[in-house]
Amino acid sequence: MMLLLATGVPLLLALLLLVVPQSGRGVASLAPLAALPLLGAAILGGELRLDSLVLGLHLSVTAQAVPMLLLAGVLWTAAGIAARARFNGTGEGRRYWIFHLLTLCGNAGVFLAQDLAGLYTAYALMTFAAYGLVIHDLTDAALRAGRVYLVMAIAAEVLLLCALLMLGARLGNAPLAEAAATIATHPQANLLLALVFTGFAVKMGTMPLHVWLPLAHPQAPVPASAVLSGVIVKAGLMGWLGLLPPGEGPAAQWSSVVIMLGLISAFAAAALGLTQQRAKSLLAYSTVSQMGLVTLLLGVGLSSPEAWQAMLPVATLFALHHGLAKGALFLAMGVGVAWRGWLMAIAALAIAGLPLSSGAFAKAAAKAFIDNAATEAWAVMLPGLLALSSVLTTLLLLRFLWLAWRPAEPARGSTANAVNAGWLLAVGASVLVVPVWLWLQAPASLAYALQPGQLWSALWPLLLAAVVGAAGFALRARIGLPVLPEGDLVVPAERVLGWLSSHQRPYRSLPQLRGVTLRGLHATLSRRSRHIERRHLDVSIGGMLLMAVALVITWLLVL
Amino acid sequence: MALYTALPLLALMSSLLAAVVIFLLPEAARRWRTLVNVAAAVVKLILVAVMLAGVMQGHEFGFAMMLAPGLELRLQADALSLLFITLSAVLWLFTTVYAIGYLENSPNRGRFFGYFSLCVAATMGVATAGNLFTFFIFYELLTLATYPLVTHRGTPEAMRGGRIYLAYTLAGGAALLAGIILLENAGGSLAFIAGGSVEQLAVDDPALFSIIFWLLIGGIGVKAALVPLHGWLPVAMVAPAPVSALLHAVAVVKAGAFGITRIVFDVFGVQTTDALGLGPVLAALAAVTILYGSVRALAQTDIKRRLAFSTVSQVSYITLGIALAGPVVAVGGLVHLVHQGLMKITLFFCAGNWAETLGIHRIDQLDGVGQRMPWTSAAFTLGALGMIGVPPTAGFISKWYLGTGALQVGHGWVIAVLVASTVLNAAYFLPVLRRLWFAPPSRDWEERLPGTRAETTLALLIPTVIVALLALGAGVLAGLSLSPLGWAELIVLREYAR
Structure with missing residues (x-):
């Protein structure tokens, strides 16, 4: 029942808005509540089979989905409240809510779906609907961000489609667990692993597939940024947890590669984030960096089935903590009160891992897991690297606080208080949910994090960062950080593509080609054939190349 | 009882009769013509529904008439x-x-609707033909009945389109005939028999x-x-939108794809086709x-031309599914026969709505049209x-069955084709969607057409919305046994059960 409500309510509200434009006001007041069934699903659990939908839809609440559902339930509600205040009574509100609700429906589906086609369907709905959130403001920058987002998203969809078809050929529309187990024994296990990992890595912003994220997350309206960075990136994690083989077969060989990718993301994104001038872009880089840490945990989990089982609660706890704190920070960007800095500091320091904050608990659990589960070499190296990443993260968030302490402009929207209600909900949840969750689920882990030794090991990176930060601040006139554009690598990539497209326009280069090589041939063709399809030969160079590539692939596959 | 088993003939006659009546009606008799048109369509729908129920229960429908020794006009209704x-x-x-x-x-509405009904009657004949000879007759009739529709507007461009259409399809018909004669001479049976003969x-x-x-496939492949x-298809898009719908979704290209299915399934048989x-x-x-169709579609700036090349591309999904010998991939091909029809008719209706309501023909004129014509x-x-x-x-359901089915019979390269096609389709459809919904309107349109409260006349809008919902429903409710998917599975079960 809860599962039906969790996916059905947002969908119905969105359809209502689409079909009955006059319903705008009524739906807008209901829409923030649309995420509450997710909390119900997290608490009550449940299962739902709808065999006649798509290829047989199967929804259910798995153990690893519970923290994700909590996160989604809280953050989508908070974002909904914030959005209601911002768009209250405006004409653009209807468009926003349609995409908000559709994305929510897809997001709920991703966390709940247990069959291949169902997961892919929900994932696609979420991805395409979120495009509407990214480009909501319709500025040039937003449209560019949307373009990059969409190109990367479609690339990811295509990789996942390949993986799903390969699995579907063996199993039909199988349950995820069965599919994941099959990957381990599949003759092309490594290809499947690569497809699944890369496909979901785009959403997680694993470097170098992160380029869309610092463009898209900051461009969206504030409530949408909060869910994009807070919950929707975690859909990538849920995809990994659902479809990657649980530490079996060739997965173990992938462990180190994934750990390294996670480390690169964690460090490089934090460093790139330091060069940002806008608070929201910096937060987006921080998301890439923190998701790098989650990727690292996943990598450790891949090393063996036991490690995988131990990793599940740790990675999802980390995601829960990060989602709530990051959501609270993004929501603060839409708040106009002067004292917002103080509450921002709470969430920011939680991400940095201040003792007694949700981040400290999440990091303590991660550290304990790495001590137990990582191979020897990694167990030696990782704790130090984690501490170093804490230093960088703290620096990054100090810079964020410095950039964003005071609201630069008055918040949009007629009722600033309601913005605060959504934001306060997120801040409160980011403080309380993780400790309460641990207290209920794993009291030992809570006690472990409260040992003096653990408190100190969580505290010293922050102190070190504070010193470095203070020194940097004092010397800022002399050293001066380089300023890098948002989306870093995407800028040269766009330049190359722009050059290619300006030189390879269809119909521009072809007359010459025809003049040089095809004129004789063409003249011998009867006049009639020229009439039949005058532009028969006007295939663009790009098209010919593509067909050549497809033929080569075909040939190779046939061999 | 004889009337019951002759239902295929009745379904055909319902359209044929409508055509005759419409030709006889005076041009001014608008109401009568509309009545006959709609009544014929509804009657046929009912007859088809009865047959559908019958075939599901395993009943056999057939009607045969000897035209000359050895030449039998045979209509039958099987699952396909x-x-x-x-x-x-x-x-x-x-x-x-x-x-x-x-x-x-x-x-010239009288002429139009007369040939329109004739066209559908021919399609019924193609679909229910029980042997290659009957198939050929109706296939040619379809060509001839469509020509006046393509050239309906009478402009030089339309005449040119019609000429090209005729040249291509008549040449195809000749090849088909040659194939049939050779087959008969070689001692092969012309009858359609599941598994081939x-x-x-x-x-x-x-x-x-x-x-x-290759003669048969070449003839039908046109x-x-x-x-x-x-080559004829993009040129023939000069025809009015309902004709485009007929060409691309209801009758003509479908008759081609269906014919290929008949040749592979019921003349040669899947095993023989593969063995050769x-x-x-x-x-x-x-x-x-x-791939070619998609690449060409990318470069088109005219809405209907882009859709035409998209048809070139999408119809071959059906052929692809039929040509690879495997049950699951065949389901993918067959179900796409229906899916492509539903989706493409939706797109052409939309193009027609834009053209009729706002005078829009090119993609770059679509900026902000979503606000003016949301439905x-x-x-x-x-x-x-x-x-x-x-x-x-x-479309996803088709792709799923084509992809997984192709892998099952060891044709992994199909995945590469599907992926490339997906990307190309995204590349030529998504920018259109962005223009529709997110680009600022390039000019002010009148808020309403005179005399209507909706975004365009209801006769245009309602069919458009319904077929769009059918296209969505075919995917969302694919799990139902009466969905196109369920039916395609039934066909393949019967073909492979032999």
Whole structure:
């Protein structure tokens, strides 16, 4: 029942808005509540089979989905409240809510779906609907961000489609667990692993597939940024947890590669984030960096089935903590009160891992897991690297606080208080949910994090960062950080593509080609054939190349 | 009882009779013509529904008449016929309503609707043909009945389109006839029999039967727009929108794809086609067509031309699924016969709505049209997402069965084709959607047409919205046993059960 409500309510509200434009006001007041069934699903659990939908839809609440559902339930509600205040009574509100609700429906589906086609369907709905959130403001920058987002998203969809078809050929529309187990024994296990990992890595912003994220997350309206960075990136994690083989077969060989990718993301994104001038872009880089840490945990989990089982609660706890704190920070960007800095500091320091904050608990659990589960070499190296990443993260968030302490402009929207209600909900949840969750689920882990030794090991990176930060601040006139554009690598990539497209326009280069090589041939063709399809030969160079590539692939596959 | 088993004939006659009555009605008798049109469409839908129920229970429908010794006119309804009949009967009803709205106040409506009904009667004949001879007769009739529709406007461009259409299809018909004669001479049976009937003969003389196969496929491939026989289709898009719908979704290209299915399934048989090594070649041809059509569609700036090339590409999904010998991949091909029809008719109706309401023909004129015509634009969005294959639309279901089925029979390269096609479809449909919904309107349109409260006349809007919902429903409710998917599985079960 809860599962039906969790996916059905947002969908119905969105359809209502689409079909009955006059319903705008009524739906807008209901829409923030649309995420509450997710909390119900997290608490009550449940299962739902709808065999006649798509290829047989199967929804259910798995153990690893519970923290994700909590996160989604809280953050989508908070974002909904914030959005209601911002768009209250405006004409653009209807468009926003349609995409908000559709994305929510897809997001709920991703966390709940247990069959291949169902997961892919929900994932696609979420991805395409979120495009509407990214480009909501319709500025040039937003449209560019949307373009990059969409190109990367479609690339990811295509990789996942390949993986799903390969699995579907063996199993039909199988349950995820069965599919994941099959990957381990599949003759092309490594290809499947690569497809699944890369496909979901785009959403997680694993470097170098992160380029869309610092463009898209900051461009969206504030409530949408909060869910994009807070919950929707975690859909990538849920995809990994659902479809990657649980530490079996060739997965173990992938462990180190994934750990390294996670480390690169964690460090490089934090460093790139330091060069940002806008608070929201910096937060987006921080998301890439923190998701790098989650990727690292996943990598450790891949090393063996036991490690995988131990990793599940740790990675999802980390995601829960990060989602709530990051959501609270993004929501603060839409708040106009002067004292917002103080509450921002709470969430920011939680991400940095201040003792007694949700981040400290999440990091303590991660550290304990790495001590137990990582191979020897990694167990030696990782704790130090984690501490170093804490230093960088703290620096990054100090810079964020410095950039964003005071609201630069008055918040949009007629009722600033309601913005605060959504934001306060997120801040409160980011403080309380993780400790309460641990207290209920794993009291030992809570006690472990409260040992003096653990408190100190969580505290010293922050102190070190504070010193470095203070020194940097004092010397800022002399050293001066380089300023890098948002989306870093995407800028040269766009330049190359722009050059290619300006030189390879269809119909521009072809007359010459025809003049040089095809004129004789063409003249011998009867006049009639020229009439039949005058532009028969006007295939663009790009098209010919593509067909050549497809033929080569075909040939190779046939061999 | 005889009346019951002769239902295929009755379904055919219902359209034929309507055609005759309409030709006899005076041009001014608008109300009568509309009544006859809609009544015929509804009657046929009912007859088809009865047959559908009958075939599901295993009843056999057939009607035969000797024209000359050895030449039998034979109509029958099996599961495969009904897949096509149901599609065309349902879509004909909507296309009729749409055409009535579209041609409001334009000249020569009597001629138009007469040939329109004739065209559908021919399609019924193609679908229910029980042997190659009957198939050929109705196939040619379809060509002739469509010509006046393509050239309906009478402009030089339309006449040119019609001329090219005729040149291509008549040449195709000649090849088909040559194939049929050779087949008959070689001692093969012309009857459509599940699993084929030339197995032994083909083993004895593979070269001859390969030639026959390519003559038949070449002849039919013209209508199925297989590259390089596709040239007529983009040119014929000068026809009015309802005719485009007929060409692209209801009748003509479908008759081609259906004919290929008949040749492979019921004349040669899947095993024989594969044993002769013909299947993979046909599949490769289909793959080339899929990519070529999409690449060409990218470069088009006219809405209907882009849609036409998209048809070239999408119809070959059907051929691809049929050509690879495997049950699951065949389901993918067959179900796409219906899915492509539903999605493409939606897209052409939308193009027609824009043209009729706002005078829009080019893609760069579509900026902000979503605000002026939200229902039409929403329908287009559903159709376009289906073409890309975004789940849970119908296109995804086709792709799933084609991809997994092809892998099961060891044709992994099909995945590469599907992926390339997905990306290309996204590349030529998504920018259109962005323009529709997110670009600022380039000019002010009148808020309403005179005399209507909706975004356009209801006769145009309602069929558009319904077919869009059908296209969505075919995907979302694919799990139902009466969905196109369920029916395609039934067909393949019967073909492979032999």
